[in-house]
Amino acid sequence: MLRTAGLRVTRPRLAVLDVLKEGGHLEVEEIAARVRSRLTSVSTQAVYDVLGALSRAGLARRIEPAGSPARYEARTGDNHHHVVCRGCGRIADVDCVVGEAPCLDPGETDGFEVDEAEVTFWGLCPDCHALRDDDH
């Protein structure tokens, strides 16, 4: 994957990709911790650098829901969206109904050529929903 994307293959890059491929939407600190459990002595800054390179090469996707630190995932290129829990911050994938960007046609764009609509769904995850019901 790295070579196809034109990136040099390095151990930190391989380790970060491995972690991302385990799935989910991970914060940098969590990625760094998991990388360190495989390779010793990888700085958080190095992990940031790798994530930047992977994102630019299209091998990782960076998402940053309001009020949450940036998170990274390996699921790229399918223009999927995210649903974020207002209670605990958990994030899940939601398939794009349209399938490609931009999902929404804004109509009048004042001359801008729109290539993306950033869609984030907000709500309560099943756990938080259950908790809320318990309060009643």
Ligand SMILES: [Zn+2]
């Ligand atoms: Zn929740």
Ligand SMILES: [Zn+2]
């Ligand atoms: Zn996702």
Ligand SMILES: [Zn+2]
């Ligand atoms: Zn969409």
